[in-house]
Amino acid sequence: MAVDEHYNEHGGFPKFETAKVEPEYGELIEALRRVQDLAVSVDMPADALKAALAQTQQLVATMEPHVVPERKTPAGRVPRLPGRGSLLMLPWTVEKFDADGVRSRGVFRRFHLGGNGAAHGGTLPLLFDDLFGLTQHAYGRPISRTAYLHVNYRKITPLNQPLVVEGHVDKVEGRKTFISATLKNEDGELIADSDALMVQLLPGQQ
Numbered sequence: 617m618a619v620d621e622h623y624n625e626h627g628g629f630p631k632f633e634t635a636k637v638e639p640e641y642g643e644l645i646e647a648l649r650r651v652q653d654l655a656v657s658v659d660m661p662a663d664a665l666k667a668a669l670a671q672t673q674q675l676v677a678t679m680e681p682h683v684v685p686e687r688k689t690p691a692g693r694v695p696r697l698p699g700r701g702s703l704l705m706l707p708w709t710v711e712k713f714d715a716d717g718v719r720s721r722g723v724f725r726r727f728h729l730g731g732n733g734a735a736h737g738g739t740l741p742l743l744f745d746d747l748f749g750l751t752q753h754a755y756g757r758p759i760s761r762t763a764y765l766h767v768n769y770r771k772i773t774p775l776n777q778p779l780v781v782e783g784h785v786d787k788v789e790g791r792k793t794f795i796s797a798t799l800k801n802e803d804g805e806l807i808a809d810s811d812a813l814m815v816q817l818l819p820g821q822q
């Protein structure tokens with residue numbers, strides 16, 4: 617019994633609960649994404665730079681008193697928002713979520729630039745990893761940890777072009793869930809594919 621009591625807090629992941637937010641929350645997250653895009657795009661003269669710094673410091677002062685622990689912030693817990701409202705996640709929107717698989721659509725933005733107009737290679741594992749988390753959740757498996765995640769980069773990943781990522785569970789063996797996914801453009805061309813092993817945590821395991 618003690619194990620069950622502590623399972624939600626100390627073993628594995630806690631039960632995931634969606635968050636209710638004010639309408640302005642999604643707008644704020646999008647405005648912050650725009651700031652991220654600009655932060656990696658601009659070359660500002662000194663006066664604009666000073667103004668941007670002062671305004672950013674003011675924003676930090678507005679937000680800072682409201683910091684709450686993990687699981688209390690709505691970030692990442694608003695499924696209808698791009699990236700579930702988390703700035704870390706790619707701003708993609710889930711359009712299919714069931715045991716057959718999960719499909720999500722979106723674009724890589726200027727913030728995700730690697731070089732020569734292509735998305736940074738490190739952003740693809742982030743996209744796939746989060747999709748795999750959702751995929752196994754939709755399949756009815758407990759939230760698990762990624763043991764490995766393999767990406768094949770088949771074509772350059774373009775910025776600002778609508779893309780679609782789709783994953784499904786391939787097999788389950790005890791604690792192990794094997795999942796794979798593809799990233800395609802709207803013409804159905806394969807840009808990347810990925811497969812991963814997710815391992816269910818044991819009670820008491822962080």
Ligand SMILES: CCCCC/C=C\C/C=C\C/C=C\C/C=C\CCCC(=O)SCCNC(=O)CCNC(=O)[C@H](O)C(C)(C)COP(=O)(O)OP(=O)(O)OC[C@H]1O[C@@H](n2cnc3c(N)ncnc32)[C@H](O)[C@@H]1OP(=O)(O)O
Pocket residue numbers: 632695710713745746748749750753759760761762763764790791792813815816817818821
């Ligand atoms: C629109 C609707 C939206 C709704 C939203 C609602 C809910 C949202 C739900 C979910 C949230 C969504 C998304 C979540 C987001 C993403 C999930 C990402 C998860 C992560 O991103 S998490 C961070 C990265 N991750 C780590 O930080 C892992 C560090 N690591 C460890 O924590 C351990 O390493 C662990 C636990 C993996 C295993 O450790 P362990 O001691 O428990 O188990 P052990 O080693 O015995 O392995 C057991 C069996 O797996 C095999 N095995 C293990 N590793 C292997 C490998 N690499 N290759 C091949 N086989 C492997 C063994 O060979 C054995 O196999 P066998 O049983 O057959 O012998």
